Amino acid sequence: MSQPSAATTGTVRTPRRRVPLWDNARFACIVLVVLGHAVQRLTYDSDIALGLYLLVYAFHMPAFAIISGYFSSSDSPSRRRMARVLTDIVAPYVIFETLWTLTKWLVEGQANPNLTQPSWTLWFLLALAIFRLVLPYLALLRWPLVWTVAISVAAGYWTNIDSTLSLSRTLGLLPFFTLGWWLADRDVVARLDLLNRRRWGARIAALGVFAVTGFVAWWFVDTWRAVDLRQWLFYDASYADLGGPWWSGAVRLALMAIAVILSVAFFALVPRGSYWWTHFGQYTMYVYLLHSFVLYPLRETGVLRSAEPTWLWLPAVIVGSVIVALVLATKPVRTVFRPLIEPRPAWLFADPTLAAREGRRSDPTGSKRPR
Template identity: 35%
Template sequence: MFVWRLTTPLWKVVRWPVPLALAIAVLASVSPDIGDDLDLQRVLQFLPFFVVGLFMKPEHFQLLRRREVRVLSVPVFAIALAVAYWAGPRMNSAWFYHRDSAQELGAPWWAGVVMTLALFGCSLVVTSCFFAWVPRRKMWFTALGAGTLYGYLLHGFIAKGSRFWDWYDAAWLQTPYGEVIATVFAATLITVLCTPPVQRIFRFAMEPKMEWAFKRDATEIARERAKA
């Protein structure tokens, strides 16, 4: 995120920001020499998603709220869910983490090109289906939207702990019922991590106040004086 933010001025001035970011991601997926320093593979391969978000506008979300889009999103989402469960045991899940090149995953270089473009396209479609059904009115889970960063960052500690304590070695987890229970538990856990109480506890680390580290903008100070 830090590296992406540093590059924001560049994306604001280039002519085709999303295709350029996607090209960089594709090149990273076929470049095993990048290595693991600074987790650059993830930085580069996830870059298109940041650039897309950078240029999203309210009217884009309004397009997704049209009735025909909402109706179409239901079968699309259902198909995506079915394909995900079918593909789960049949493909290498490491593709989703974008931390390795195709060659490092034991695949030919062209697979990196195909998988990067395919995953990017599928992600946009499924995300659009999700936003199509986000309610306009305030509901009990509205506050959770402000805490998605907390769920994203904090769940990793529990995921690592589950491997350290060998939770997945339990035989019942390998059964269909175990997989359903694990899915429900994961959904519940990520919901809890996004709640306001969790946000208040970890805000000092996730969203620290940094006014002390930066000078105030001279223009802003002048405007405040003019108003006074």
């Protein structure tokens, strides 16, 4: 028998509250995304920049996938949730892939219009859509985390799995998305009271983890450059394409373990309270989709690459990345670009009201959970 609705019982449904931790974590993650893309040109001339780059890429997208999984449901999708995948993920992907095709044609004089090959940052939208689609099936399995880790490791051995439809990265990062869902499904955060407790010992340990990892990334930078570690951190190529040995699956396992450890340390350091910048965590989609257009002219003109003085460029790029993320999340930017980033194409649906019901969801990873 169906449950009585709030309207029939006379009760008022309490809206889910926003949890500042997740908005803070999401905004911190998107700043790292901007920083990783901005600092990339400096890595050719600076060991410190390359060490920072490797540290960021070792965990920032896995952490984003964990957050996305934490706010995803494994229930059978309703019509509204199915429409949300189209309006929040697929439609922006098509729009921005088209914009990138036009940009490359105008600037570079050539373009390859191909929706199956995502441009630059757009791969994560496809990955997120696939994550959402397969999660209800993964939830049926007895050991979903074990299965997804096995899939991720095995995918690296199959050379026919590539960047088409972002499949290589999707399968590579699937364990992190599943881990986020598993943490929510098992109520781990609430049971351990991780949202409210201020464990200074954990924060000190987290700082130690980042300090040690950053030192290793810098101290052995020549080794990491020789083995092209950055390519391993993309989860985007087969082991054969990376020139890896037969036991490369163990390398991916090690990198996934490091990503989980760094993600835990990252979440331990994220502030729990509300600050003036906390609400920007609701608008990471704007930063994610727009920052590449800000960086593109700087990267292509060589502004972000200079052999000297690196000591000045790196701090400037770090500060600039924070500023770019803040500006792109502001209300004027959201107002101008909302039709592109939050389209509501009623004409697309047999039931046009499906698009209207969606309201405005500027962050498809979600951020509300009453835990």
